[in-house]
Each structure stands twice: as C-alpha cells, then as structure tokens.
Amino acid sequence: MEQIEKVNLKSLEITEDLKKQLKAIMPQVFSEDKIDFEKLKLTLGEDVSDSEERFGLQWPGKKDCFKVIQEPSIGTLKPCKEESVNWDTTENIFIEGDNLEVLKLLQKSYYGKIKMIYIDPPYNTGGEFIYPDRFQENLNTYLAYTGQVNEEGIKFSTNSETTGRYHSNWANMMYSRLFLARNLLKKDGIICISIDDNEIHNLRSICNEIFGEENYLQEIIWKRHGGGGNDSKYFAIDHEYILCYAKNLNYIDKLRLPLDDDDLKKYKYRDEHFNELGAYQTKSFLRMRPDDPRPGLQYEIDCPDGTKLFDEWKWEQNSFLKALSENKVLIEKDTKGNWKVEYKIYAKDKDGDEKMKVPRSMIINEATNSKGKALLTNTLGTANLFNNPKPIELLKHLMSFATSDNDIILDFFGGSCSTAHAVLDLNHNTNGNRKFIMIQLPELCNEKSEAFKKGYKTIADIGRDRIKKALNYYRNTIESKKQEEINKIKFEVESNDTNLDLGFKSFKLDKSNFKIWDGNTENMKLENELENGLFHIDLNSSKEDILTELILKSGFKLSVKIDLLKLANKDVYSIENNSLLICLDDSLNVEVIKEIAKLDPARVIVLDSGFNQKDDLKTNAVQILKSHNIEDFRTV
Numbered sequence: 001m002e003q004i005e006k007v008n009l010k011s012l013e014i015t016e017d018l019k020k021q022l023k024a025i026m027p028q029v030f031s032e033d034k035i036d037f038e039k040l041k042l043t044l045g046e047d048v049s050d051s052e053e054r055f056g057l058q059w060p061g062k063k064d065c066f067k068v069i070q071e072p073s074i075g076t077l078k079p080c081k082e083e084s085v086n087w088d089t090t091e092n093i094f095i096e097g098d099n100l101e102v103l104k105l106l107q108k109s110y111y112g113k114i115k116m117i118y119i120d121p122p123y124n125t126g127g128e129f130i131y132p133d134r135f136q137e138n139l140n141t142y143l144a145y146t147g148q149v150n151e152e153g154i155k156f157s158t159n160s161e162t163t164g165r166y167h168s169n170w171a172n173m174m175y176s177r178l179f180l181a182r183n184l185l186k187k188d189g190i191i192c193i194s195i196d197d198n199e200i201h202n203l204r205s206i207c208n209e210i211f212g213e214e215n216y217l218q219e220i221i222w223k224r225h226g227g228g229g230n231d232s233k234y235f236a237i238d239h240e241y242i243l244c245y246a247k248n249l250n251y252i253d254k255l256r257l258p259l260d261d262d263d264l265k266k267y268k269y270r271d272e273h274f275n276e277l278g279a280y281q282t283k284s285f286l287r288m289r290p291d292d293p294r295p296g297l298q299y300e301i302d303c304p305d306g307t308k309l310f311d312e313w314k315w316e317q318n319s320f321l322k323a324l325s326e327n328k329v330l331i332e333k334d335t336k337g338n339w340k341v342e343y344k345i346y347a348k349d350k351d352g353d354e355k356m357k358v359p360r361s362m363i364i365n366e367a368t369n370s371k372g373k374a375l376l377t378n379t380l381g382t383a384n385l386f387n388n389p390k391p392i393e394l395l396k397h398l399m400s401f402a403t404s405d406n407d408i409i410l411d412f413f414g415g416s417c418s419t420a421h422a423v424l425d426l427n428h429n430t431n432g433n434r435k436f437i438m439i440q441l442p443e444l445c446n447e448k449s450e451a452f453k454k455g456y457k458t459i460a461d462i463g464r465d466r467i468k469k470a471l472n473y474y475r476n477t478i479e480s481k482k483q484e485e486i487n488k489i490k491f492e493v494e495s496n497d498t499n500l501d502l503g504f505k506s507f508k509l510d511k512s513n514f515k516i517w518d519g520n521t522e523n524m525k526l527e528n529e530l531e532n533g534l535f536h537i538d539l540n541s542s543k544e545d546i547l548t549e550l551i552l553k554s555g556f557k558l559s560v561k562i563d564l565l566k567l568a569n570k571d572v573y574s575i576e577n578n579s580l581l582i583c584l585d586d587s588l589n590v591e592v593i594k595e596i597a598k599l600d601p602a603r604v605i606v607l608d609s610g611f612n613q614k615d616d617l618k619t620n621a622v623q624i625l626k627s628h629n630i631e632d633f634r635t636v
C-alpha cells in the first residue's frame, strides 16, 4: 500500500533550520548529516577561538535559553471570527497568547517576511512583569496561566529584586524571544526596542549577540516627558531609549524620513519651478566660517543697482552664476535697506521626489507620554485603563524610516496596541497599506483597576477593543470626508473608496487540534495511534480551527487568500490560488481526488480518516495525483 506522508504539525525546528543554513554555506563541514567540529575549525582557520575566556554577557540560565528555543511548539492559533472585523478581507492580525509560543508558531509562515519589529517589553522595573517563575516555559505553562489546565507548581509573579535572579530572569525571557523574532525579519528588516536605564546595558549586549554588533543601528534617546520631575532624589529622568538593529545592515542603503508638517511649513514660496521642484524656502548665501576661510569661495556679486558685494559665499562662482540664471538665487534688500543674497531650497529634489531627512539620534518633539495617554483615553472613552501607552507619534516616526508601504510590522508585547493604532493612523495619513501583527498575553487586569471596572478582564481585551474603536474612528472620518465632498459639489460623486485596510483578524493561542506526541511523555500509545492514523482530531475543533492550523503549519500567512470550492460535491479549500488544496471531508472518493488533480495544485492535504481505511482508495489517490505531477500529497 502507498504510504502518504503526514503533515508536520510541529512548529519550525530551530536547530534543524540552523543546520540547513550552515550546510548551505559550508557543506564540507558535515559528515553523515552531523557537524564535524574538527572540519569546521579547519575551514575557519584562525577564526576559531579555543579559549575558555570570551567576551560577552553571561548569566545563570543562559544555556537553558537554547533548550527553550529548540523545543518546538505543539500549539496552534484558533481563529476568533466574532472578535474580528472584516475577517474575509483584512490582513491585520491580533493574537492573544504568550509571545514565546506564538513566535514559534509564526516561524514557518512569517520567516523572513516582517519588515519591522517594534517592541516595548517590560522594562524590569520590579513590579510589572508576569511570567512563569520556573525554567520551563511551554504551551502547558500558558494553558495553566490562562486557567485552561490545572497544573500544580506554577507560580506567576512579578520579577522583584528580592528573587535574587532579577536580571537573569529578564535576560532569559528576552533572549529566547529575540532569537526567534530575528528569524522573522526580512533581510532588510529592522527591530526597534523601547527600554529604559534598568536594562539598556544588558539589552544591548543581548542584541549584539543575537543580531551582531555589526548590525547595530542606533540607541535613540527619546524625550518622553513634557516637563516636571523636581521631586527626584538624584536625577529627573526625562528620557528612554529605543534600541535599533538591522537584520543585516548590508541590505539597508540609507534611512530617511519624510518631512513633517513643521518642516513643510518652511517651504512657503512659489516660483516658475513649482511644478517641477515644489515650493521653496530661502537661506543666506553667506558662508559664515571665519575659522576656515576658502579663497575659492570669495568673489564679488553684482546687485541690481550696480552695488558690488564682496564676501565668502556658499558655492563657487560658476555654480552661483548658473543658479542666478535659473532664478534660484535672490539678490534683494533687507528691512534696513542693505543688499542680501539668498539661495532657494526646494521641497523636491532634481528628480521631482519629495525631499527626505535623515533620522536623528534624539527624538525631542511633541511625542510625549502624556500624548500617548490622552489618545488612549480618547479612543476608549475612559482614563487610566493602561499605564504608559506609547504615543503613536513616536511609533509613526520609527515606522516612517524603517518601513514603506505594504510592509508588515510586528509587535509581540502589544499592551494597549498603540502600534496597531499607529499603523492605522500612518496608513490613513499617507494612503498607505502597512499591516500589523500584534501579540499580547491575556494578562489579567487587577480587580481594583479602572480597566477591570470597565469590564476588561485582560490586557488583550483592552488591545482588541482599542483596535476596534480606532478602526471605527477612521471609518467614520473617511465617511464624513466623503459626505463633505458630495455636499460640496452638490451631486453624487462616484464613491472614492480608500484602500485602507479597516479590519483585523483575531486569533488565540491554544493546544493543537491534533493530538501530537509531545516527545517528553511516556505516551507511546498516542504515538502508535498517530502512526496508525486513528482518531486524533480534537472533537471540539471546528473546520475553521483545523484549516487555520494546517495553513499555519504548511507555512502560509494567517492572512492568506482562501477560496471555498465545491468539487465533486465536497468542500475543498483553495489556499493562495490553488497553491495548496485542503479537503477535510470524512468520506473521500475517486471523483474528488480527480477534480483536485485537475486544478494542478502544488500541494494537497486530506484527512487520513477520509479514506475510511480503504487502502485501494489511498493507492488510487496517490497514483492520480502523481500522474498530474503532484508529489506533495499529505494526510493529517
């Protein structure tokens, strides 16, 4: 009988993936599929260190981080349509769950697909930090946390200095997550991490290790307060940091920001070059550098009344004369009646593109903490629902140099979802199409908190509600603008639909819909059952749940296009225009297999139980698909 390969329901196996990458560049260091360290040493010659002593951050538990990273997730993401908006069309994603497990689950589908990661993790200030207080985080820990299973001995607490492993706990938590997050970045991707003085020094060491010192971009200083702080004992802290690394700096040509409103206000004049170069501002043509005189820049300029001005100017005489002939310099009298020379700076460059500016290492503008708070209060209609939401102006600033249109932005410490709000706002202002993926733990709101009183049980609830309300706001704004236009011209205009993605898909981390042998139990019986293809689908799982798990574990994005087809009277799901066809019908027949084959999919998945133990049907199915050159045929 033909053996059909099973779908691999585990998340990406990180060690295997790393081995594959190494093999691609150094096949010679492998012997019978194992790394031969002697050969590796020989290949790398002097670059190998044998010394016991090496530079780098060490902490208790660091080695265990790798075990945590390597343990594949056996969970899944369950779709929650009722908590979503515009499910069928949106590409924005919100995931409720522990980010470690979720990052593992996203490895296959989002490997190398994320342009920007922004995170605002717990700063390790002592009180804010919830996580399992023992060294074995996995899906069961999460299910225990969310009250879905009852497991003894798991404590969830804040990370206080009295635990004696204050920095280590935090470093362990961050290391594994950043390691997994790096895989998701595109080759020209950027990660920006908010942090303060408590852990900036450790975070930088961790990032140097994970991203490579050579990919360090900047430790941006962000002025978070508008003022105040006179009651501090030593220093009033006005700033935080945003630590930025590239996945690979070689793929980033340069970083640029569009001009903001304040910049644009300065371009207030127009001349005959307006269509081509935009509006202009003027600057003095005098070169005021007496410390560094340049004789080549010293010459006489003739004023309209014959007055001659001798000075040291910004450009050489030839360039000046050319600009003068093109009306790009001005020779005019100032308010005191003296002649002055100014040159024009246009809003567009010579190719007609809007001018950009380089991001600066300090962000001091209106993007303050209080702005972040005010927007959240405005959006949700109540104050103090969440501590220190980041101002979207800050996040939009980072997104403006790190991403362009259509990019995906991931935030796996979502909180109140300021990042999602910033993506929506930036898209709204620029007619853009950036997408967000937010991940947030269902961290319980304190029963005395304002949030709890308003009916929010968890921070994930706050995040989801904020996204919904922000979506409403942009929908209403667009609607009323359209209405205004209609009223203005007094007749119905063709609706000028925006391409703004006004929705999001909501998912929750959960255990797999399939019973998977988790490798660390003595549950051999289950393994045998699996091998025999016996009933192993959770009876509570819906078709949607199973479909989502198969899509995710086959490496498709959660926002992938799915079409429901009727083939030989059976439901068949077409993923990404027939790249993958999935049939979850529990009584397969030759007709449906033939119809599937006719569509020429690259891959096919059906339920093993769909064959109802008819071996001849299975053999037939394999043959039919093979005759259409469809080799990737799996059962689950």
Ligand SMILES: C[S@@+](CC[C@H](N)C(=O)[O-])C[C@H]1O[C@@H](n2cnc3c(N)ncnc32)[C@H](O)[C@@H]1O
Binding pocket: 097, 098, 099, 100, 120, 121, 122, 123, 130, 131, 386, 388, 389, 390, 391, 412, 413, 414, 415, 416, 417, 418, 419, 439, 440, 441, 443, 459
């Ligand atoms: C500092 S807040 C982020 C605030 C966010 N930037 C905003 O503007 O609202 C950090 C968030 O990470 C969440 N968090 C902590 N551990 C997590 C985990 N293991 N998985 C997912 N979220 C987690 C916390 O619940 C908290 O809401």
